[in-house]
Amino acid sequence: MFNENLSITKTKSNRLKQARRGIKRKLKIRLKKWHNYPEPRFATQGSFTTGTMIRNERDWCDLDMGIYFFQDLDLTYGSIQKHIKEALFDHTNGEVKLLSKCIRVVYSNDFHIDMPIYLVKEQGVFLLGSKSNNWTRCDSKKFKDWVKKEAADNDQLIRIIRYFKAWADRYRTSKSIKMPSGLVFTIWTVQHYESNIRDDISFIKTATHILKELKSSWICEMPVETKDNVLEKLNDDQQDNFKEALKELIKKGYEALTQDDKAKSLKIWKSMLGRRFTDII
Template sequence: MSNCHDLFIKFHDDEIYLKSDKKESLRKSRNALRDKIKKYFSEELDVKKPKFYGQGSYMMNTTVTPIDGEYDIDDGIYLEHLKDTDEGDWPTPSTVHSWIVKATKGHTSEDPVDKNTCVRVIYKANYHVDLPIYIKKDDQSPKLAHKSKGWITSDPKALTDWFKGEVQTKGDQLKRLVRYLKAWKDYKENDTKFPSGMILTILAANHFVSDYPDEDDAALVATAKEIHNTLSESFSLVRPVVPGEELFDNWSETRRTNFLNKLEDLVKKGGEALENQDKTEASKKWRKIFGSRFPEYQPPKDENKGSNSAIQTNSAAVLGNHGRSA
């Protein structure tokens, strides 16, 4: 049985992990936008400056380097000048969106995009910043300005805190598994619509298999198998924090079946890689899952061709449904 944990770590560290220089560049762009928005509220609207809370994968530290697409940052804007007013007196979501559009217009060469849930600012360097807008009264959960649904309960900070708690309990391997799942999505999505990164993150945390702390390959297969088995029985996922909605509520039967098939393919091909006696061949199977960014194993030139010592796992054989099997 081949152990490709070292190749997974190389794939993680060299190819998909967000590098510190890129993280700093994204942070600077985010902060420049914050300054521009605060200036607009102070000078143009003559109201109290909003506060900001980062959210999503950037704050969870699960962002991955995309193959060809854009990096994204989610930065929540909290309207301080409205938090002590009654909800019935709040402006419409379209109105508060228009403030952010005006505040950010001209910041980059492309005009901001006014979406239902946020205002998106697009940068030429293959990334964008999404700016959802909230009002949070001191004794209530935040409300998101949704252009088609109105002011709806949403607490992304609570979700970030929840995930950080999961990592604290289960270890940093959980974050790596989330990144692997996102990299798999990036390579495999094509015509099949995958779940969002947020949904993949919650699924990984809910179904994390802790039996393989030093074997990311086996841990990924075991966790993916748990996700597949659970969704096959009941295709349901509830957000673990308020508002606690069903996250698969609007999924069609076709989309559900397609995602289950993709998960089954990941488990099948990953299981074949785990069972392969030849580490080079095992790495080729992983490349079918992640693409050419995943490293292909090259045996040392002086390796004894009659021995498998360089490719054997030190782990005991595992019986059952998870990871490697005897």
């Protein structure tokens, strides 16, 4: 089954866990020893916690792990990032990148781990750090809880999210076109999901609803704090390219659904979803 083929292998899962443990251990020891930091806490977040993680066609995946400090640090966001990078200098054969809202630790030809930084204030206020030393209220657990609530007892909804992410990965790779993030596809799928006894019909019906929404509004608002538009990174040309890609998906999807010959139908699906595709009926 296609859904099963999208899952990371047990071996890769074990490597992810080992890498995560190593990061925690080094940061706890080195940040305290080198810069007198309070001991940070860590929480896995993102697609791993909602069951929507996939490995792409290159057998690559990513993991999100928040770093939390429960007392004020008299440091800028940039300084904290720099200290964390220094603490992980010998952790991997890949590189450690400083991105706008996280630190990315790359494990060559395998996976990467993104680590956003949070300051936790009294009354459970979580502040997410970003470049220019901005700290914005954001609690990743609220999004995880939102997805889990919306997808409660609905395995098909989770599968449809994974199909969209796999299609986007395939299209991005084959066409060299920027696509919306997995976060965006998760929100869209939850909001526009149409159930069906068959996954292939549900997938295309949901895609049709998403396209209808995009014709009137190019906004995908986070359903929880901070309520920002997570589509802002795509410019006008990239938006147009994505709409055309979605139209193509819907057109070919309906073509596959109306084939009398199952082999021809599967060939169409495989052209859109990639080599791991077998069957989603």
